[in-house]
Amino acid sequence: MTEAGRRQGRSEIVVLEHHAGFFTGVASAWRDVWNARGLLFELIASSIRTRYKNSKLGVLWSFARPLVQLLIYYFAIGQILGVARSIPDFAIFVFIGLTVWALFGELINSMTTSVVDNAGIVKKVYFPRELFPLSTVGTSVFNFLFQLAVLLLAVAVFGSVRWSWDLLLIPLAILTLVVFALAIGLFLAAVNVRLRDVQHLVEVLLSVLFWASPIVYSFSFVQSALGSGLAMNLYMSNPVTLVVLALQKALWNAGYEAGQTWDGDFVLHLLITLVVSCVLLFFSHRYFLKMQGSFAQEL
Secondary structure, eight states: OEEEEEEETTEEEEEEEOOSSTTHHHHHHHHHHHHTHHHHHHHHHHHHHHHTTTOSSGGGHHHHHHHHHHHHHIIIIIIISOGGGTSTTHHHHHHHHHHHHHHHHHHHHHHHTHHHHTHHHHHHOOSOTTHHHHHHHHHHHHHHHHHHHHHHHHHHHHSOOOOSGGGGHHHHHHHHHHHHHHHHHHHHHHHHHHOTHHHHHHHHHHHHHHHTSTTSSOHHHHHHHHTTSHHHHHHHTOHHHHHHHHHHHHHOTHHHHTTOOOOTTHHHHHHHHHHHHHHHHHHHHHHHHHHGGGHHHHO
16 A cells, blocks of 8 residues: 655645455455544444534434424325324334434445535545445434333333244344445445535435435335336345334334234345445445545546
């Protein structure tokens, strides 16, 4: 690895050239990240402290948005439109979807703008640029863990826990979602440096993806409408859908009582999605490394 710097105005622009090898370049970059893990943890801690600075409720605000969304969807869709009458334990059902979506939405939005938001540091100081999107991942997961705790408590108090191997789907599904989001987020973070319209486009696409996932409507409705053809295969290719269904399978016991069915190869599909997400992460990271040399100039 070689490092070259040049002075441009008052900013120090440092260009890092990784090994040219197809695999060794990415491996070298991850070693740099590992060596800078102390700084990564400090960035995560700093972000958390900044978010809740001078706040008396602190991390409790992490619960506010999903709880408000839960109340809105529960009353507007569940009670007024009558969806709750056809979906048992509708509050738990919709809270599972909203918890997953809160994590995914925060991951994608924060990673997309992570490099641009730290433009001043990028122009003056060198350390692995991946630390910016990775630090937002750490912050997002930190917030998610509190929401997940509330979800598990709600299931224990208001629902019923079905002790089975399906509970192991929870960590597998969360890992799949984080890896997939990281793959997409690294790519978007690099593109957004050059084309700022990307962050606005992401907001629009996330709105579409929300309704393309079984968050506030039952998957059984989709099964009835799409059957088992190409349209269903396309619907199931959405990783968010698989993750939501995985957590429903693990935590929404009323779904079994209501006759909700899951594909017999569901776990296999989830594992395949995780593998594909890892492959996407490799290529998006390579693209990020290719583009990072021009970040300082673009910013």
